[in-house]
Amino acid sequence: MMKKTSRFQLPQLSRSGVAYAVLAGGVMLMAGCAGTPPTEQIAVTKAAVAHASNAGTTQFAPVELQSAKDKLARAEQAMEKEDYALASQLADEALADARLAEAKSESAQAQKAAKDSQDASRVLREEINRKAQ
Amino acid sequence: MKAHTMKKNHLFALTLISVSVLAGCSTMPQSTTLDNARTDYNNAQANPQVVKLAPLQLKEAGEALERANAAQASREDAKVVDSLAYVAQQKIALTQETAQRKSAELAVSNATAERNKLQLQARTAEADQAHQQAAMAELTAEQKTAEANLARQQAADAQAGAAQDQASLAAMQAQMDELNAKKTPRGMVITLGDVLFDTNRAQLKSGGERNVQKLAEFLKRYPQRTVLIEGFTDSVGSDSSNQVLSEQRAQAVSMALTNMGVGRDRISTKGYGEAYAVAGNDTASGRQLNRRVEIMLSDERGVIAPR
Numbered sequence: 001m002m003k004k005t006s007r008f009q010l011p012q013l014s015r016s017g018v019a020y021a022v023l024a025g026g027v028m029l030m031a032g033c034a035g036t037p038p039t040e041q042i043a044v045t046k047a048a049v050a051h052a053s054n055a056g057t058t059q060f061a062p063v064e065l066q067s068a069k070d071k072l073a074r075a076e077q078a079m080e081k082e083d084y085a086l087a088s089q090l091a092d093e094a095l096a097d098a099r100l101a102e103a104k105s106e107s108a109q110a111q112k113a114a115k116d117s118q119d120a121s122r123v124l125r126e127e128i129n130r131k132a133q
Numbered sequence: 134m135k136a137h138t139m140k141k142n143h144l145f146a147l148t149l150i151s152v153s154v155l156a157g158c159s160t161m162p163q164s165t166t167l168d169n170a171r172t173d174y175n176n177a178q179a180n181p182q183v184v185k186l187a188p189l190q191l192k193e194a195g196e197a198l199e200r201a202n203a204a205q206a207s208r209e210d211a212k213v214v215d216s217l218a219y220v221a222q223q224k225i226a227l228t229q230e231t232a233q234r235k236s237a238e239l240a241v242s243n244a245t246a247e248r249n250k251l252q253l254q255a256r257t258a259e260a261d262q263a264h265q266q267a268a269m270a271e272l273t274a275e276q277k278t279a280e281a282n283l284a285r286q287q288a289a290d291a292q293a294g295a296a297q298d299q300a301s302l303a304a305m306q307a308q309m310d311e312l313n314a315k316k317t318p319r320g321m322v323i324t325l326g327d328v329l330f331d332t333n334r335a336q337l338k339s340g341g342e343r344n345v346q347k348l349a350e351f352l353k354r355y356p357q358r359t360v361l362i363e364g365f366t367d368s369v370g371s372d373s374s375n376q377v378l379s380e381q382r383a384q385a386v387s388m389a390l391t392n393m394g395v396g397r398d399r400i401s402t403k404g405y406g407e408a409y410a411v412a413g414n415d416t417a418s419g420r421q422l423n424r425r426v427e428i429m430l431s432d433e434r435g436v437i438a439p440r
Contacts, residue, residue: 064223089216096197096223103230110237117244124248128255 038088042079045072045091045098052098056105064104068097164211167201167218173225174198180232187231194224308351312344314430319438321430323348325386335381337389345386348428349393359399361429361437362386367420368407380404382426399435409440 049068057065075090174194177183183191201217314321325344337345352358364379364386383402391397412419431437 085213089213092220093216093223096220096227100223100227100230103227103234107230107234107237110234110241114237114240114244117241117248121244121247121251124251128251128258131255132258 037079037082037084038091039079041088041091041095042072042075045075045095048095048098052102054105056109057101059105060108061101061104064097064101068094068101070094071097164201164205164214164218166215166222167205170198170201170218170221170225173222177225177228180229182236183228183232185232186235187228190224190228190231194221194228197221197224305351305355308347308354309430312347312351319429319440320432323428323430325426325428335378335385337385342389345389346393349390349395352390352395352399355433356399357433357435359401359431359435359437360390361431362390362400362402363427363429363440364402364404365409365411365423365425365427366407367423368410368414369420372406376404376406378404379406386426386428 049072052065052068071090071094075087075094078084078087078090177191177194197217198221201214201221204217205214309321309323312323314323325341348360352360362383364381364383366375366379366382368375370378380402381404383404387397387400387402390400407414407423410419410423411425412422414420414423429437
């Protein structure tokens, strides 16, 4: 409702005013697409990917780990090309990949531990039953 | 006027640029990645394990999905929407992994607790078994002691019995000795000499009655024994008279025993006349020995071997 009202009010503004407004909007949008260099975000992602690069993820989440590494590399390339929006976007994805890789690896290892533990219980139970007979 | 037109054209150009920039950031309102992310999120929300075990991760995934939804609603670039949707998808996947990890960790601790419980039960059972075995051993020991006591008692009883048997045997032997009983292949024989009878008489003398009294007492004491009373004579006189005399003498002793309370059924008599002489009939002393009554004592079953 407000948008419509302002659009109807446009002709009432001076023409140069409208021109500046549109220009400013365009510049702002361009700036929004390009953004400021996401240096901190890249650093955080880098640390996360480094942390996720371990034997567990290599074994249990190789796809996610590789994806995180690739996207981080591409984010760094985008930084060099000053395509900060792309860099930020790729860094976001790489971070999500790295976190998922770690979660997957931890989950797989925990499930293995659970199976081992349950097997041990079963063996013990059988042993006790054998003794009891 | 011209300047105005110029300015107007300039304005139009700027507007076009702005529009084109705007358009660049907002095309393609549809995103399969976002659709998938929404489906994944709904599934995660419907999964009670995720809701219970990964609530924080689910919240973050929801926020990521919200950002993607907002980007699509504000018609941002499809790549941006896709990227945000991708991040949301990864975060939703993270909720599943987190829930599975926590569930597995619970399983580990449950299994560990179960093992501890089992081990405790096993140890308790072992202890119980040990107790039971100890109790059993105690019982066995008691039983063995009881058995040993019983055996000792039996041995003592047997000994006592043997002693008693021996004593009674000795007593019987003593009584038999008193009766002048002699052991023969047929059994114990008591010989009553002719001093008990007058020649050609079957009446017991008083001295003979005393001897018979002793026999009666013996028979009363050992009721399982029976007697066979055999009469004999010397060769003086006819065979037939001697036969009768031997029978009469045997019956005289039998009568005396009956009078002294010995049952008739335990007494049998037989006369042999001048047969079975124990000495020569040519001398007075030999004839005296032949005039006699022999009393055969049965064994404990009442059996007397035939002559």
